[in-house]
Amino acid sequence: MSMTMTPPAPAPTPARPSIRRSSAGPWRSAKSAIASTLIVGSLVVAIVPLVLIVGYVIVRGIDSISWAFLTDDIPILSRSEGPGMGPAVVGTLLITGAATVMAVPLGVLGGIYLNEYSARTALGRVVRFLAEVMTGVPSIVMGLFIYSIWVLRFGVSGFAGALALGCLMLPVVIRTTEEMLKLVAPELRESAYALGGRKAGTILRVVLPAAAPGIVSGALLAVARAAGETAPLLFTILTVNATNTNLFHGPNTTLSVQIFRNAQQVFPGPQQRAWGAALTLIAIVFIFTLLSRGLSAVFSRKHRV
Amino acid sequence: MDEIDVTPANVAPVIEGVDEQPETAREVVFEIRDGAVRYGSNLAVADVNFDVGAREITAIIGPSGCGKSTFLRCLNRMNDFIPGAKVEGRITYHGENLYDPKVDAAEVRRRVGMVFQKPNPFPKSIFDNVAYGPRINRFKGDLHDLVEQALTRAALWDEVKDKLKKSAYALSGGQQQRLCIARTLAVQPDVVLMDEPCSALDPIATSRIEDLMVELKRDFTIVIVTHNMQQAARVSDMTAFFTTDVGEDASRVGRLVEFDRTHTIFTSPSDQRTEGYITGRFG
Numbered sequence A: 001m002s003m004t005m006t007p008p009a010p011a012p013t014p015a016r017p018s019i020r021r022s023s024a025g026p027w028r029s030a031k032s033a034i035a036s037t038l039i040v041g042s043l044v045v046a047i048v049p050l051v052l053i054v055g056y057v058i059v060r061g062i063d064s065i066s067w068a069f070l071t072d073d074i075p076i077l078s079r080s081e082g083p084g085m086g087p088a089v090v091g092t093l094l095i096t097g098a099a100t101v102m103a104v105p106l107g108v109l110g111g112i113y114l115n116e117y118s119a120r121t122a123l124g125r126v127v128r129f130l131a132e133v134m135t136g137v138p139s140i141v142m143g144l145f146i147y148s149i150w151v152l153r154f155g156v157s158g159f160a161g162a163l164a165l166g167c168l169m170l171p172v173v174i175r176t177t178e179e180m181l182k183l184v185a186p187e188l189r190e191s192a193y194a195l196g197g198r199k200a201g202t203i204l205r206v207v208l209p210a211a212a213p214g215i216v217s218g219a220l221l222a223v224a225r226a227a228g229e230t231a232p233l234l235f236t237i238l239t240v241n242a243t244n245t246n247l248f249h250g251p252n253t254t255l256s257v258q259i260f261r262n263a264q265q266v267f268p269g270p271q272q273r274a275w276g277a278a279l280t281l282i283a284i285v286f287i288f289t290l291l292s293r294g295l296s297a298v299f300s301r302k303h304r305v
Numbered sequence B: 001m002d003e004i005d006v007t008p009a010n011v012a013p014v015i016e017g018v019d020e021q022p023e024t025a026r027e028v029v030f031e032i033r034d035g036a037v038r039y040g041s042n043l044a045v046a047d048v049n050f051d052v053g054a055r056e057i058t059a060i061i062g063p064s065g066c067g068k069s070t071f072l073r074c075l076n077r078m079n080d081f082i083p084g085a086k087v088e089g090r091i092t093y094h095g096e097n098l099y100d101p102k103v104d105a106a107e108v109r110r111r112v113g114m115v116f117q118k119p120n121p122f123p124k125s126i127f128d129n130v131a132y133g134p135r136i137n138r139f140k141g142d143l144h145d146l147v148e149q150a151l152t153r154a155a156l157w158d159e160v161k162d163k164l165k166k167s168a169y170a171l172s173g174g175q176q177q178r179l180c181i182a183r184t185l186a187v188q189p190d191v192v193l194m195d196e197p198c199s200a201l202d203p204i205a206t207s208r209i210e211d212l213m214v215e216l217k218r219d220f221t222i223v224i225v226t227h228n229m230q231q232a233a234r235v236s237d238m239t240a241f242f243t244t245d246v247g248e249d250a251s252r253v254g255r256l257v258e259f260d261r262t263h264t265i266f267t268s269p270s271d272q273r274t275e276g277y278i279t280g281r282f283g
């Protein structure tokens, strides 16, 4: 290259588009502002009622809470003042627990069946459709169903209520499990198969653990919803004033049912107990949520980064 | 980057006298005759004819979509999992028809391992990833020894020996891919199939895996799909070049164009399409 060559005349610098915010035009920033306001607004709209409900229940119910309230029998004379909700606490734990024990394993198995064994078969489609329909069945109808097939024959019991709650939870657990299994990366299955793995072992050792956190969350939502159900329990467990730890015999009661019964009364005693029961129920659901979140966090921390 | 340097140093070394060896001296692992795969009624690959020799690295190259992965997955019956996929022709593994109804596909996959394009360790610890295969195959013996052996062979042991209980996801991409190789080696396979094992990795990780392949060749038969021609030239002994034929009805079918010793393919290909592809004129 010759150095004597005259350098080419510098080309006129083309107007470079500015990178400043203002150059985007006022309308764009206005749109951004409107969108942000709408998003924050809807967040507030969604959160305010939640905070109000929980706050109000705490304010009204906190005075009732005491050891006696959580353990004493429910007063026979419903208009009387003072504690107890012991039978309802026990009943809630027993009945929701029994429903969970029945519905979650069955639902997880059902979800596995739907996603892994019958994804494209006619039977699979029928089962999935029925599960969807079942999700939409009003809870009181589920109570009536259990009443007619179980209570009429074997009488009321905590177990009858657990059956009704379990039937409500089942389709939710089935559908969540199926969806969560669908999200597991196909590469994970493929690499398990590429090591000589067979179907059942691969599902059990690779697919299910990968989907576990999601399944736990889904099951938890179903349990929380069941713990608050009232309608299907009204004619399957009736009510009692003394703790009934026998799930299979005699009437029982839960916090949700007690809220319903006590809040109907005009006297201050039962009113106060209803608020206390509501707070207890919220607390129980909250504690279980935290527990299972913690469990699934421990579980996934072990396997993720 | 598309120009390929075909100076001998860049191509797998020619072993003196191999050319003169009679065909029968080569131990054949896979024999593929008129291999073809359909997805539903769609013909994806056809007319595949070649033999994979034992303890050789066979590279499959060709443009995207010409059916390299599809064909590779025939060799360990991985296509069984794709609904509608149908393998035609005759593929034998050590003389036995791979698609005979009496063949146990899971057993085939234990002997013919596979490493995938994206590193995909299980959401388990490093140890459990490697131990997975031996465990499901009811390995009796010292699992720790086996895991150490596999990780050593995959050139990963020194990097992970102090954190075997840590999650596999804590490793880098290149380490994860070597972990996947270790996981495959731990079931003591006979063949390792690799589908673009380096395409998600950086050049340094890639060269480690290439070194590893050459190392593994002593004990294993390797079939590797790659769209990196330098890689094929560097590591493989034999190369199969596939391309896509576009029919008059716009149907696209992948076909084997040429199969030969890598050196021959890269220095004096007999088909113009091969030459065009390796010199970067198309694809």
Ligand SMILES: Nc1ncnc2c1ncn2[C@@H]1O[C@H](COP(=O)(O)OP(=O)(O)O)[C@@H](O)[C@H]1O
Residues within 6 Å of the ligand: B039, B044, B063, B064, B065, B066, B067, B068, B069, B070, B071, B082, B252, B254
């Ligand atoms: N699961 C599948 N179902 C239907 N068609 C597929 C499937 N996988 C690949 N194909 C088709 O087969 C052809 C070859 O694909 P592939 O084997 O992935 O090519 P390559 O690995 O060479 O890029 C492509 O036309 C692709 O669309």
Ligand SMILES: [Mg+2]
Residues within 6 Å of the ligand: B068, B069, B070, B195
């Ligand atoms: Mg591919």
